[in-house]
Amino acid sequence: MNKWRKPGLYAVAVAIVGAVASSVSSWEIEKRRTSNSRGEERLPPGGLIVVANHTSLADGVFLALVGVRLGRPLRLLGTAGIIEAPLIGRLFKKLGFIAVHRNSKNPASALEPAAAALRAGDAIALYPEGRITRHAKHWPERAKTGAVRLALITGAPVVPVASVGAEKVMGRSRGAMLRSLFVNLVKRPPVRINVGDPIDVRQLIGLGPNQEPTTEEVRLAADRVMAVLVAMVEELRGETAPDPLGVERAPEAI
DSSP, X not given: OOTTOOHHHHHHHHHHHHHHHHHHOEEEEOOOOOSSSSGXXXXXXXXXXXXXXXXXTTHHXXXXXXXXXXXXXXXXXXXXXXXXXXXXXXXXXXXXXXEEOTTOSOXXXXXXXXXHHHHTTOEEEEOTTSSOOOOTTXXXXXXXXXXXXXXXXXXXXXXXXXXXXXXXXXXXXXXXXXXXHHHHHHHOOEEEEEEOOOBOHHHHTTOOTTOOOOHHHHHHHHXXXXXXXXXXXXXXXXXXXXXXXXXXXXXXXX
């Protein structure tokens, strides 16, 4: 068993957030055509990087619930200022959160705790945009490169998870958080989630097993992974994302 996981505490936390999420929303994982025959195989064993679009403060809750439902508890990445706080930070660490030092002068050292978790066989989750999207209609923004750099360093596959509707459960403003939750006890807005197939980042950009990526190739990989995620959001919304979103539209390799 992984050292980070506290069975009793983790089970209680999942039960509480699951009950709250189900009370203020009607959330579900959509069935979609996939290369795998069973949905749970979309979160395969071993080190795994889940990337998701970010529209709401509620996203982390739904992402954690998806992991539990598919049999892979997810270690979420969060800013060091919160994860290393004296009181609440201790709780987050026991629940498996990984601190990210965004202002680190050495990007590689900032990613090392997440890389270590992947090497230990954990499934981690992060938002490649690095923040809640600022797009007026909640479309994803251009990804940062952290997720694909982790994939290239560790060899872990990347699984895109798209969702729509979380912004109706709890928006971008902390001030409106409680008001939104009370209103949604009645409204229970739908939250629809799609889990994509694992992506081999090296294969995605035609990189050999021992070949070091250039800065341009890392940027290309981030854009191509984000293009897959944007396409999944489009599928859920039944709309075409506006251009430009800052992501390269998917080539044949995707």
